[in-house]
Amino acid sequence: MSNLERYSRQILFHPVGETGQLKLLESKVAIVGVGALGTVIANHLVRSGVGYIRLIDRDLVELSNLQRQSLFDEEDARLQLPKVIAAQKRLNRINSTVTVDAVIADVNLENAEELLMEMDCIVDGTDNFMTRFLINDVAVKYEIPWIHGAAVSSRGMFTSIIPGKTPCYRCLFPHVPTGRGETCDTVGVLSPITDIIGSFQALETIKILIGEKTTSNLEQIDIWDYSVMQMDISNGKNPNCPACVNHQFDFLDRASEQQVIYTTLCGRNTVQINPRNRRKLDVGKLAEVLKKSGRVSGNDYLLRFFPDEETSMVVFKDARVLIHGTNDVVKAKLLYSKYIGN
Incomplete structure (x- = not known):
């Protein structure tokens, strides 16, 4: 029982007990996105003793994250650490017995199955929306x-999707919404709502695992305004759902019109370029070349490269680039081609 002592108060909660705790210790969970929700989810699951947690995120820590992304601090932002690396360092100090696997990546059709297929649970x-449809196809x-x-503004939502038992995400949302809609970068967000929604997501994950x-x-x-609405979706299964009924996984299909390489990040004046062909960049050598420009x-x-006063390019080892200072995809493609290659 000594190895379980750190979880003693959780074990005392009867629905978990020692049996449930042992299940948690043997479980594998992937968290896609380590921002406001993901940091809360990861914090709870690591403290609860989920044995293996894979953190997947494409971005780096910035000062504007600190208002709500609870695993990060000013030093992480100053060092421009990838979010998964900063989160991994903090989580390892919280519970060294949990394996925290940090993956710096944008989840897309090239890597989604490899990253997610062996997990016991995936947390959003x-x-x-595009990433959620992709997660749903894999799930x-x-x-x-x-x-x-x-979560956005003061509002949030969550639900559990269990293939074969509940409606899938595409049953509930048949089409990718047009337009950008509201995001944290356009209408803001309050940190208590991300804490609340992330905590509920962690709780639902624990329930599934045990x-x-x-x-x-x-x-x-x-x-x-202290309002709560519960929408019963138990009968929401679409009898013609492409995903869970017809097993047509459009978001994993390379020929699908759903696939994109160039993505504007809403409200951030940023374009992400994610090359289809995987390759490894030596960022040290690239830095030496780019210093001339x-x-x-x-x-x-x-590495972060400033080709001019208005634009910066964050280059990751997998050749993915975030180009800050523009929403113009054509300009972003030109910069990528000029400094990184085709």
Whole structure:
């Protein structure tokens, strides 16, 4: 029992008990997106003793994150650490017995199955619909439960999606919404709502891992006016759903019109370029080359290049680039081609 002492108060909670705790210790969870929701989810799951947690995120820590992304601090922002690396360092200090696997990547059709297919549960910490549809395709294809969550302004929602038992995400949202909609970068967000939604997502994950019943609702909360709405989705399965009924996984299909390489990040004046062909960049050598054309900073995980006063390029080792200072995809492609290659 000595190895379980750190979880003693959780074990005293009867629905978990020692049996449930042992299940948690043997479980594998992927958290996609380590921002406001993902940091809360990861914090709870590591403290709860989930044995293996894979953190996947494409971005680096910035000062504007610190208002709500609870695993990061000013030093992480100063060092321009990738979010998964900063989170991993903090989580290892919280619970060294948990394996925290940090993956610096944008989840896309090239890597989604490899990153997610062997997990016992997937948790949504993302901020965009395309990634959620992709997670849903993987989850349905491999029969992996996943927890959807979202938060913006003072509002948030979450639900559990269990293939074969509940409606899938595409049953609930048949089409990728047109337009950009509201995001944290356009209308803001209050940190208490991300804490609340992330905590509920962590709870739903724990329930799934120990075999307890999860919510049958799409739970919606607004903390500004203290309102709660529970939408029963148990009968929401679409009999013609492309994903969970017809097993047509459009977001994993390379020929699908759903696929993109160039993505504008809403509200951030940023374009992400994610090359289809995988390759490894030596960012150290690239930094030496780019110093001839502009200012360069960085660390072991990425470099930041300033080709002019208005634009900066964050280059990751997998050749993925975030181009800050523009929403113009044509300009972004030209910069990528000029400084990184085709």
